Amino acid sequence: MTKSEQKQYFLADNLKAILVSLISVVAVTLLLGAVTFLFVREQEENRASEILNNVRAVFRDAEITLDYLNALPYESCGKDNLAEMRKTLFRSRFVKEIGFYQDDSLVCSTYLGILEEPLATDEPDFYTKLDDAFWINTPLQLFDKQATGTIVKRGRYNAVLDMDSILGYSYIQDWQLFYNGDQFYHMAGNPVLVDSTLSQQDMDARTGYFSLQFILCDERYTSTCLQVKSDHGRVLDLHLGKLVLFVFVMLMTAALTHMITFNYLRRRRSLESRVSKGLREHKFYSLYQPFVDLQSGKVIGCEVLSRFKDEFGPIYPDEFIPQIKEQDMTWEFTVDMITKAMNDLNDNPDIPEGFKVSFNLFPFDFTRDSCLNLDFVLDMNIKNFKLVLEITEDEQIATQSAAKHIKSLKSKGFLFAIDDFGVGYSNLGQLKTLNCDYLKIDRSFVMDMEENSIRSSLIPHIVSIADGLDVELIAEGVENLEQLNELKGLKIGFGQGWLFGKPQSVNALAKTVQETL
């Protein structure tokens, strides 16, 4: 991969990773947002029911107080009645003052005692379903002129309720308490905050669960309800820590998903993962390079050479072969390559019977018994190809087991070629033991023949070694006519190289074969 390709992939991977991290941040935000919201909403509901509990305590206290007094037989305000009213006031917790009525006028109260002039009272703000009369934020004429309060009257008595000490603690009144009678009656809190003409059903339909606007009614005094429209500033103050955590989690999610995605994409592009994916998905394919009989010029065989290409481009054998060895997949790879090549060559009618087909094998595989499983190639050999197995000179083939396996394969009809002869590890004794059929002269010897280099001057010695061992020679890397002529002059039998054809598709090979017939 070139530097500019690497840069391009780096940028593309980065963009993809950014996209994935954005998507995951959105997903995490939605998920965490929903969970946090439900949590906040529950907390707001808890706060609302706490307010309602306090209200219930006040009403209950007033109810007990008023019921107790109404049960007494007093019809007028005398000393005894007043004493009883004061005793009762002392016992109650949320009643600030008690008054007594005669003929709809207030005639005495715990604070002022018996009034000289009975006091007529204004119309109440509303009546409850139990016929209790309520005055909301009404001037408390009996105290000082400024004071206002909530008064409830039941039967002959009224009670001034200490609502403020319970309801007034909240510095932001983002709720209103109302009585739900034939219509909404404001009782406490912020009267303009929420639309009092809305029914609970309207509110529910309008707000849904993901909202900080809701109505909660008391369990006992079911007509006493709290309408809440939570103040965002207060809620934010309350949950600032969570918000900071939220932002932190989002940043971490973004960073982590970017890192994971980027690494994944980079790993996917690594040689190791591309090769292993290629092996898994049988993505390797074969090209065929012609062998030529140097004297007649006819194509008499081919070498099968593997190739690989994926969405990131090609990988060449000098990179994927070591990788396959590293992943210990050599045998699986070889079986796959041979099967595909045999199918290609069998299927093409222009590849003649008896054609030499040469496969590259990994020397290490000859040390394992599995190499004897090459019988399947014989079964596939319907066109009687001369099957040549090429092994590079390698210390692995010097082992006893490799020599035994090679001997056994030869007895089944496979021919053997020592590849890249002259640059590897071999000695004459070993060559004799292996009893190979061909020596392939490494192309480094052929490359500078026309310049009479020291290396090329060794070719005649290789020729006499081959004569001594009675093996055929194949010269690799023949690129021009000068090399061809010299090789012919040295009585070398076969050649392979760009002069005769590069590694090519089976169809191109078939055409080359037909042209030289």
Ligand SMILES: Nc1nc2c(ncn2[C@@H]2O[C@@H]3COP(=O)(O)O[C@H]4[C@@H](O)[C@H](n5cnc6c(=O)[nH]c(N)nc65)O[C@@H]4COP(=O)(O)O[C@H]3[C@H]2O)c(=O)[nH]1
């Ligand atoms: N400069 C030049 N090069 C020429 C010329 N003629 C042929 N070549 C190249 O020389 C290599 C010959 O194959 P090799 O020596 O068996 O060397 C092969 C072989 O050892 C290994 N290889 C390739 N395919 C397979 C395979 O399927 N299995 C195994 N085990 N090894 C393979 O990878 C090596 C390299 O393969 P390739 O890149 O295909 O390279 C091929 C071929 O393309 C020429 O005239 N000039």
